[in-house]
Amino acid sequence: MITTEDEYALIDRILAGEKQLYATLVDKYKSYAYTIAMKILENRSDAEEAAQDGFIKAFHYLKNFNRQAKFSTWLYRIVFNTAISYKRKVKPAFQSIETSIIEYSERADHQTEQDDKQVYLVKAMNRLNEADRLAIQLFYIKEFNMEEVAEMMGQNLNTIKVRIHRARQRLADELTKILKQEALTL
Amino acid sequence: MKKLSQEKDDQLLHYLDGELNANEVEALEKELLLSPDLNLRMEELSSVRALLIKKGQLEIPSKNFTQKVMSGLDAKPARSVFSYRQGLLLLIGSVIASGIALALLSAGVFDAPTTPLIVDSPLNNDWLKVPSISIPLNGKILVNGIIFFNLGLAFILLDRTILRPLFQRRNSMGY
Numbered sequence: 001m002i003t004t005e006d007e008y009a010l011i012d013r014i015l016a017g018e019k020q021l022y023a024t025l026v027d028k029y030k031s032y033a034y035t036i037a038m039k040i041l042e043n044r045s046d047a048e049e050a051a052q053d054g055f056i057k058a059f060h061y062l063k064n065f066n067r068q069a070k071f072s073t074w075l076y077r078i079v080f081n082t083a084i085s086y087k088r089k090v091k092p093a094f095q096s097i098e099t100s101i102i103e104y105s106e107r108a109d110h111q112t113e114q115d116d117k118q119v120y121l122v123k124a125m126n127r128l129n130e131a132d133r134l135a136i137q138l139f140y141i142k143e144f145n146m147e148e149v150a151e152m153m154g155q156n157l158n159t160i161k162v163r164i165h166r167a168r169q170r171l172a173d174e175l176t177k178i179l180k181q182e183a184l185t186l
Numbered sequence: 187m188k189k190l191s192q193e194k195d196d197q198l199l200h201y202l203d204g205e206l207n208a209n210e211v212e213a214l215e216k217e218l219l220l221s222p223d224l225n226l227r228m229e230e231l232s233s234v235r236a237l238l239i240k241k242g243q244l245e246i247p248s249k250n251f252t253q254k255v256m257s258g259l260d261a262k263p264a265r266s267v268f269s270y271r272q273g274l275l276l277l278i279g280s281v282i283a284s285g286i287a288l289a290l291l292s293a294g295v296f297d298a299p300t301t302p303l304i305v306d307s308p309l310n311n312d313w314l315k316v317p318s319i320s321i322p323l324n325g326k327i328l329v330n331g332i333i334f335f336n337l338g339l340a341f342i343l344l345d346r347t348i349l350r351p352l353f354q355r356r357n358s359m360g361y
Contacts, residue, residue: 019259026252034247048247055255121237140242168238169195172230 002028007071015063026055029072032141033079036152039137040083041090050086054079073151080152120182124174128167135160136167190227198224198231273347277340284336287329296325 002010002024014021033054037047058065058078065074125133131153138149139160150160200206201214218225290296 020256022259023252023256026255030247030251030255031244034251035245038245047245048251051247052251052255052258056258056261059255059259117233117237118241121234121241136238137242140238142242142244165196165199168199168231168234171238172227172234175234176230 004070008067011062011065011071014059019059022059025071025075029075030055032072032076035141036076036079036138037083037086039134039141040080040087043090046086046090047083050083051079053086054082057082069151073148076148076152077154081154120175120178121171123178124171127174128170132163132167132170135163136171139164190223194224195227195231198228201228202232202235270347270351273343277343277347280336280340280343284333284340287333287336291326291329291333296329 007025010021010024014025030051033051034047037051037054038044041047041050054075058075061078065071125137128136135149135153138144138152139146144152146160146164147157149164150157153160155163197206197210197214201211206214218228
């Protein structure tokens, strides 16, 4: 377990030239960075590339890290911004119905009720505006609190609180509507 | 189901997040026992919360993630704000503009000592007469300034779009 002080000492050594030590920080935060990028880009390879790019940028700007915030928060902000700029660059590719791969598995036939609900949740999420969707998704990533989400998204804490609150209410409403529609089509 | 007030909805969310004090919790729990609508809304919100928590699990990146990052550390992040093509077009444009200005200058178009710039006051009418302001303007100095600015810009563009990328490429290829 690396404490904040250990982390600062590690950063000092990296800045002094022991760049191989950066791997320790990458190993510690890669899952979080990748998850943030995945929430934004919704594509594994793009998310992986954006998260890696974020880590590389953080390394180059490490001397600018002023230690007023946690290193993780500073890093996630860089990853968040990198993923956002990737999203602007990556245009949604048109996939012909003839060339698209339709995944079929045994699981599709025997999906549990919980899996169905997750699918409905994704549908409901798609009805939210992008900023609300991102705020709520980041908030529910393990261990992130509202302050961290606000810092990451570069927004005021109260704005984030309102976004998350409103998004949860809207999701509950949308999910109810979707479930009603599904019940009618059965 | 009857639509609940925004305030009640907020209270339910605070309850789910554990942000209510003991008295507020007790009062809300009593209310929940009495109101089926409130109960239903609580179920909706708590099921959304449970789904979001499940969806919020950490994703696992590829096994060689760290290795890829470490091997990319030597590459400098791109700083260029415009592409090679845009830079080249701008460079050509500024050279052409400087050329035209130089040609006009040498043809003596701006040789008149001063060209007065007359500014008419918008307040002028039958009752109020405000004299027009005349600002002496030396065309030659102005065009010389524009040429100087364009040449400076062309020099920066030449450095950013052609020379610097060329030398960086030669360095990275080990020349």
